[in-house]
Amino acid sequence: xxxxxxxxxFLKGGLAATASAAVLKNKDSQASGDFDGYPDSMGxxxxxxxxxxxxxxxxxCNKEQELPEPAxxxxxxxxxxxxxxxxxxRTDETRYTVVNRYDVPxxxxxxxxxxxxxxxxxxxxxxxxxxxxxxxxxxxxxIYNQKVCVxxxxxxxxxxxxxxxxxxxSAFKPSIMKCIxxxxxxxxxxxxxxxxxxxxxxxxxxxxxxxxxxxxxQRIRETPGKxxxxxxxxxxxxxxxxxxxxxxxxDKVGFDTxxxxxxxxxxxxxxLAMVPMVLTIWPGLxxxxxxxxxxxxxxxxxxxxxNKKNDEKEEQV
Amino acid sequence: xxxxKKVMRTALALAVSGLIVTPGHLMSMEAEDAPEEITIDSMxxxxxxVEFNHLxxxxxxxxxxxxxxxxxxxxxxxNCARCHANSGEADEITCTGCHExxxxxxxYLKKLEAPELYHIDKPGLKGAYHLNxxxxxxxxxxxxxxxxxxxxxxxxxxxxxxxAFAPAKGTSPSGx
Numbered sequence: 160x161x162x163x164x165x166x167x168x169f170l171k172g173g174l175a176a177t178a179s180a181a182v183l184k185n186k187d188s189q190a191s192g193d194f195d196g197y198p199d200s201m202g203x204x205x206x207x208x209x210x211x212x213x214x215x216x217x218x219x220c221n222k223e224q225e226l227p228e229p230a231x232x233x234x235x236x237x238x239x240x241x242x243x244x245x246x247x248x249r250t251d252e253t254r255y256t257v258v259n260r261y262d263v264p265x266x267x268x269x270x271x272x273x274x275x276x277x278x279x280x281x282x283x284x285x286x287x288x289x290x291x292x293x294x295x296x297x298x299x300x301x302i303y304n305q306k307v308c309v310x311x312x313x314x315x316x317x318x319x320x321x322x323x324x325x326x327x328x329s330a331f332k333p334s335i336m337k338c339i340x341x342x343x344x345x346x347x348x349x350x351x352x353x354x355x356x357x358x359x360x361x362x363x364x365x366x367x368x369x370x371x372x373x374x375x376x377q378r379i380r381e382t383p384g385k386x387x388x389x390x391x392x393x394x395x396x397x398x399x400x401x402x403x404x405x406x407x408x409x410d411k412v413g414f415d416t417x418x419x420x421x422x423x424x425x426x427x428x429x430x431l432a433m434v435p436m437v438l439t440i441w442p443g444l445x446x447x448x449x450x451x452x453x454x455x456x457x458x459x460x461x462x463x464x465x466n467k468k469n470d471e472k473e474e475q476v
Numbered sequence: 477x478x479x480x481k482k483v484m485r486t487a488l489a490l491a492v493s494g495l496i497v498t499p500g501h502l503m504s505m506e507a508e509d510a511p512e513e514i515t516i517d518s519m520x521x522x523x524x525x526v527e528f529n530h531l532x533x534x535x536x537x538x539x540x541x542x543x544x545x546x547x548x549x550x551x552x553x554x555n556c557a558r559c560h561a562n563s564g565e566a567d568e569i570t571c572t573g574c575h576e577x578x579x580x581x582x583x584y585l586k587k588l589e590a591p592e593l594y595h596i597d598k599p600g601l602k603g604a605y606h607l608n609x610x611x612x613x614x615x616x617x618x619x620x621x622x623x624x625x626x627x628x629x630x631x632x633x634x635x636x637x638x639x640a641f642a643p644a645k646g647t648s649p650s651g652x
Contacts, residue, residue: 211610213622218636232638234622268614351580360610361603365580370588374597381555 194422195398196280200299201346202368202400203355204375205273207412208385209362212239212258212271219357220256220275223341227253247413250275252326255338256354261412270405272412273354273363276301276322276338277392278400281422287317292335298347299368299400300340308333319396319418340400368400375404397422505539505547505565518577519602522632526625536616542608543569559594575604 218233220226231238239260241248247259256275263270282301285293292308295301303323310333314323326334341352351365364374375390391409392402395418403414410416419426510530517525539547544556548565551557568574576584579600588596599607613620622628633639 209607211620214636221637222635228643229637230643232642233636234628234638349582355580359602359606361579361599361607364597366585366588370585370596377597 194281196368197295197297197299198369200280200297200368200400201340201365202278202299202371202402203352204364204366204371204390205401205403206362206364206378207270207272207403207405209360210258210271210273211360211362212236212260212269213359214238214258215357215359216273216354216363217254217256217258219353220338221254223344223353224255224339226255229253250322250337251324252328252334252336255336259413263407263411265407270407270412272403272414274413275354275401276340277320278338278340279396279422280398280400281396281424283317283319283396283423284314284323286422286424287313289313296342296347298340298342298349300342300346302339302342303335303337305334308335310334317423319415319423368398368402371402375402378404394420396420397425505549505569510534516605518572520626521629522635523622523626523628536618537612541612546574571604572601575599575601577601579603 214233214236217229221229221233238248239258243249248257250257256273258271258273260269260271278295278299278301280295282293282295285295285301289311290307290309292304293301293314294304310325310330312323312325312335314335315321315325323335323337326336340346341350345352355363355365364371366374372390372393375393379386379388379390386404386406387408389409390402390404391414392399397420403409405412405414408416512529512531514528514530515525516528520526533542538549540549540551544553545551545560545563546566546569551560566573575598577600578584579602587593598604609618609625610620612618619625628636628639630640634641637643
């Protein structure tokens with residue numbers, strides 16, 4: 160009997176169907192990549208040339224977010240020498256922000272860099288979360304809902320800045336700990352976050368994100384030679400609410416300069432769009448193919464059985 | 477001879493008065509007119525007030541280095557000189573006159589959006605003090621430590637978990 164369907168044809172057909180669906184869907188997924196952020200969202204401009212490493216921001220954050228008592232006082236500067244697993248201090252469940260010191264060879268003084276959630280316009284944590292625990296608010300904050308979190312920690316891997324941290328001390332009631340831009344207590348009422356308000360040097364400047372970019376540009380333009388001509392976060396990972404100015408290249412003060420200029424979601428969007436299709440279309444499609452291919456065999460089998468029975472009957476007669 | 481002397485005197489008087497009339501001089505303030513001592517306490521919560529010896533600082537810096545163009549002296553910064561080369565003495569000379577203590581207040585941020593505004597990036601009062609003081613102290617080897625200018629209050633110790641509020645050793649989660 161002539162073979163109607165081969166195994167190869169099965170797969171070819173399945174792939175073709177998926178590919179055509181992907182092409183049809185591509186138009187929508189491209190459009191979502193053009194999100195420029197909420198127009199009136201707020202931001203913070205961090206000027207590394209102004210920071211003196213006083214840790215006031217850390218102290219203010221600790222009080223505002225009611226975080227646990229620190230191991231060392233906030234006016235203890237020996238923390239800048241701490242190295243954990245070969246790295247400088249980082250955020251964890253007890254602190255949403257840390258300041259680290261960087262000794263840059265070409266400068267006669269160290270630079271300090273405050274670090275916290277950068278509140279991306281298109282956050283990777285948000286897009287990676289399958290229970291929608293994250294929200295990007297129109298004010299600019301990336302907030303997190305502990306009630307729906309299942310503790311899968313995908314967001315921790317998705318974040319290009321390694322910001323979300325897991326509350327390992329309560330693994331059965333999973334909770335991601337990260338800076339929320341003081342959304343609940345301040346930002347939603349239009350107030351600056353606690354760290355910004357505490358900064359004596361105005362190394363942190365709060366304002367509309369677009370105004371922060373203007374301020375950054377003005378500083379770069381009007382004090383030639385003071386800054387490198389780049390605002391970190393203006394375009395990184397599709398733009399972040401927190402942006403930085405530095406007097407030395409950003410890789411020397413702990414920034415990842417290899418993050419893409421596009422939102423992280425853009426690198427996986429085409430693949431992710433195919434996943435539901437593979438899961439929903441392929442099973443039906445292949446079951447159909449299988450039934451079609453085996454239909455003739457089944458009929459043949461049935462006929463053979465019928466003939467057999469008839470033969471047996473004739474023999475008996 | 478006498479008349480000649482008179483003429484000379486008149487000329488001299490005219491020249492002197494001419495000098496006085498020259499705008500820059502007529503309109504600039506003198507350091508001696510300023511208060512000798514200023515207590516900076518408008519924001520003293522976490523730290524106590526700063527007893528600022530203004531007279532002593534006039535020996536280290538000229539007026540415009542701290543007061544920018546407002547005292548009527550010639551501004552040094554070329555950026556400021558673009559508009560303030562001859563703007564004379566301003567109505568407000570004090571820090572609080574220009575630098576907002578509520579720098580990030582909604583209403584103030586709204587004002588910054590005015591399209592014709594140049595000073596979109598003027599530091600707030602706290603920022604202005606610290607940037608100006610510490611900026612200069614770094615160059616002149618003046619005090620730069622927090623408590624060298626103002627002592628920490630009890631509220632400050634609470635905020636920074638220090639002094640009477642310091643964490644007991646070995647009891648708090650270390651974190652990493």
